Amino acid sequence: MAESLIYRELGGTSRRYWRLLALLAVPLALGAVSYFYMEHYGHIVTGMDNQIVWGMPHVFAVFLVIAATGALNVAMAASVFGKTTYRPVAPLSALISLALLAGGLAVLMLDLGRSDRMIVAVTRLNFQSIFALRVILYDGFMASVGVYFWFLLERRMNRYIKPAAILAFLWQLLLVTGTGLEFGFNFRAAYDSVLYAPMFIAFSSAYGTAILILILLAVCRWEDRPVSDELLRRLKNLLGIFVGASLFFAVLFLSSKHELARSRDVARFLLFDGGVYTALLWLGQLGIGAILPLALLLRSQVSRAALAAACALVVLGGLAQMYVTLIGGQAYPQILFPGLVESSSFFDGEIHPYTPSVPEVLLGLGGVGFAAAIVAVALRALAMLPERLDQTAGPQA
Amino acid sequence: MSTDANEALSRRGFLAISAATLGGVMLAPGIRLIEIAGARAPEQAVSRQVRWGLLIDTNKCAPGCDDCVKACATENGIKDTGHPRTDAQWIRKVELKDLRSGRTHSVPVMCQHCEHPPCVDVCPTGASFKRADGIVLVDRHTCIGCRYCMMACPYKARSIVFQEITDQNPDVPRGNGCAEGCTLCVHRIDHDRQPACVEACTRAGHNAMIFGDLNDPQSEIAQRVAKYASTHIRADLKLNPGVRYQGL
Numbered sequence: 001m002a003e004s005l006i007y008r009e010l011g012g013t014s015r016r017y018w019r020l021l022a023l024l025a026v027p028l029a030l031g032a033v034s035y036f037y038m039e040h041y042g043h044i045v046t047g048m049d050n051q052i053v054w055g056m057p058h059v060f061a062v063f064l065v066i067a068a069t070g071a072l073n074v075a076m077a078a079s080v081f082g083k084t085t086y087r088p089v090a091p092l093s094a095l096i097s098l099a100l101l102a103g104g105l106a107v108l109m110l111d112l113g114r115s116d117r118m119i120v121a122v123t124r125l126n127f128q129s130i131f132a133l134r135v136i137l138y139d140g141f142m143a144s145v146g147v148y149f150w151f152l153l154e155r156r157m158n159r160y161i162k163p164a165a166i167l168a169f170l171w172q173l174l175l176v177t178g179t180g181l182e183f184g185f186n187f188r189a190a191y192d193s194v195l196y197a198p199m200f201i202a203f204s205s206a207y208g209t210a211i212l213i214l215i216l217l218a219v220c221r222w223e224d225r226p227v228s229d230e231l232l233r234r235l236k237n238l239l240g241i242f243v244g245a246s247l248f249f250a251v252l253f254l255s256s257k258h259e260l261a262r263s264r265d266v267a268r269f270l271l272f273d274g275g276v277y278t279a280l281l282w283l284g285q286l287g288i289g290a291i292l293p294l295a296l297l298l299r300s301q302v303s304r305a306a307l308a309a310a311c312a313l314v315v316l317g318g319l320a321q322m323y324v325t326l327i328g329g330q331a332y333p334q335i336l337f338p339g340l341v342e343s344s345s346f347f348d349g350e351i352h353p354y355t356p357s358v359p360e361v362l363l364g365l366g367g368v369g370f371a372a373a374i375v376a377v378a379l380r381a382l383a384m385l386p387e388r389l390d391q392t393a394g395p396q397a
Numbered sequence: 398m399s400t401d402a403n404e405a406l407s408r409r410g411f412l413a414i415s416a417a418t419l420g421g422v423m424l425a426p427g428i429r430l431i432e433i434a435g436a437r438a439p440e441q442a443v444s445r446q447v448r449w450g451l452l453i454d455t456n457k458c459a460p461g462c463d464d465c466v467k468a469c470a471t472e473n474g475i476k477d478t479g480h481p482r483t484d485a486q487w488i489r490k491v492e493l494k495d496l497r498s499g500r501t502h503s504v505p506v507m508c509q510h511c512e513h514p515p516c517v518d519v520c521p522t523g524a525s526f527k528r529a530d531g532i533v534l535v536d537r538h539t540c541i542g543c544r545y546c547m548m549a550c551p552y553k554a555r556s557i558v559f560q561e562i563t564d565q566n567p568d569v570p571r572g573n574g575c576a577e578g579c580t581l582c583v584h585r586i587d588h589d590r591q592p593a594c595v596e597a598c599t600r601a602g603h604n605a606m607i608f609g610d611l612n613d614p615q616s617e618i619a620q621r622v623a624k625y626a627s628t629h630i631r632a633d634l635k636l637n638p639g640v641r642y643q644g645l
Contacts, residue, residue: 018510021510029452039483041485041560042558042559042560042561042573042574043557043559043560043574044483044559049482049483049486049559050482050483050485050486050547050556050557051482053547053548053557054506054544054548067488103455112541112542112543112574113538113540113541113542113544113558113574113575113576114542114571114572114574114575115541115542116539117539117540117541117542118541120539120541121521121522121541121543124522124539125521125524125600126517126520126523128517128518129518129519129520129521129545130423131526135521180612184549185632186549187549187551187634190494190547205499217499246604314553315468330548334550334552334553336491336551336553336630336631337491337493337630337645338631339495340493340494340502341493341494341495342491342492342493343491344489344492345466345481345486345489345492346486346489346491346553347482348489348491348506354507355538374454
């Protein structure tokens with residue numbers, strides 16, 4: 001670790017900091033009110049039904065979980081792969097990863113039909129279930145990243161950073177693959193493809209890195225901490241690669257669905273006939289989330305404003321992608337009798353409508369607020385970002 | 398000579414009949430006892446020797462007839478709340494049409510009670526479970542309402558309860574926020590009665606549904622399955638459901 005780097009907490013006595021916390025308390029409070037409202041009346045007050053069973057809270061939750069695994073990439077590049085440029089932001093990367101995961105899990109847990117039985121979810125595990133496996137993967141990810149994070153901050157433990165980082169890296173890979181396969185192993189026509197595993201690795205890397213860069217730029221601007229152009233150039237290139245990979249896998253996935261006769265109908269639905277899902281796919285996921293940011297990132301000289309804009313677009317595109325994947329995947333009917341036209345009182349054979357309710361959206365935003373509040377409080381409490389990010393780090397990264 | 402021979406034969410015949418009768422008298426109770434020993438006493442746990450199943454003859458299932466659906470709703474306390482998209486449906490009639498030939502079918506679809514149920518595989522708490530006799534159920538005490546079973550079921554057979562339920566059938570407890578689906582009327586089966594849908598179909602004279610033990614070669618369902626072509630819904634998934642369809 002470079003001894004020249006002085007890590008410093010956020011200056012927190014200012015009124016500005018308290019205003020920030022008060023601002024973050026708004027989505028938290030609204031999320032809490034929404035949760036109690038849904039808990040009191042049941043899921044009848046949401047836009048979900050027996051056809052669209054996972055709604056807006058899952059869009060936010062899965063996005064946050066996926067982004068959490070990807071936010072760790074920069075830290076892993078520094079500590080596992082020896083990219084010393086990233087060493088100064090490694091603690092921030094690990095912190096954002098933990099915070100996003102906590103936000104995502106909070107939303108997942110609060111959206112349960114029986115959230116009062118949360119304890120059952122952790123005490124009775126069905127080891128056959130990929131979903132339960134994820135519970136273990138979440139805990140393990142939290143623990144391994146937590147240990148890595150501790151070793152980063154505790155100078156006496158610095159020499160154990162690499163083994164801790166390798167463990168966290170492997171766990172990160174397991175978690176994001178498991179989350180992808182949750183869709184990949186599903187029988188629904190829009191899922192049912194193991195491409196979900198590598199595709200989610202690419203998505204997670206893009207979303208997590210974009211969020212990391214946004215927070216880094218925001219904090220440095222907040223405190224006037226100088227950031228080197230070299231660090232931002234490297235982060236910009238890294239994000240460009242991740243967005244490019246996301247686009248590659250999305251195109252591969254959609255074209256493979258379209259190419260195979262058995263899944264062509266669902267591909268046509270998503271690509272051409274799906275209404276809001278088609279619009280969100282083309283404009284949101286592919287346009288705003290991939291092509292536009294790539295156009296911004298692939299230039300040789302990118303201003304900080306353009307970099308921040310590209311990151312914001314990637315995040316918005318990511319939310320659009322999650323909506324298309326989750327809601328669009330459920331909106332397309334499950335085919336029980338291939339080749340026959342189906343109809344029933346349970347809406348077989350129909351495209352299922354879904355309109356998210358306000359409480360659902362607020363619960364999801366509450367999770368975002370929760371993650372942001374964790375980052376804000378931790379940055380104030382712990383010295384985890386250097387005073388100056390325009391110095392080079394030492395060799396022991 | 399001939400008289401003697403006849404007498405000898407009749408004596409031999411008499412002895413043979415006597416021996417057979419004696420053997421029958423001695424062995425039959427034993428065989429009957431084995432049968433009784435193999436059967437399940439009321440207080441015993443369910444047995445793996447039994448595989449409960451349904452055979453649905455789509456040729457006898459009339460379009461528009463929903464006797465089975467109504468019987469299920471009455472038996473299990475499933476009420477119409479005026480919100481069809483959120484109301485639970487444990488059994489539904491799916492109308493099918495082949496656009497090329499114009500042929501139509503009307504088939505009841507419920508939980509298919511798979512041998513390899515995806516809902517059980519994905520359930521994080523083990524609340525979705527399969528009994529030894531093949532009936533797939535939800536433990537309402539450990540279901541956390543994650544709805545992963547609903548995502549995983551290829552038959553769209555699960556529902557979730559969206560609001561408080563009052564005036565429930567005591568035999569069929571249901572709960573807000575919990576997943577549920579056809580229990581094959583397990584509370585009736587355990588008292589040697591038929592599922593409500595099958596009973597209603599038979600009572601109305603349609604006889605489109607047969608319930609029984611697929612593992613018992615003497616049962617009507619096993620004999621029908623052995624004699625006539627029948628299939629599963631989405632047989633390609635190789636989940637080996639306990640519900641079979643004839644005439645599809």
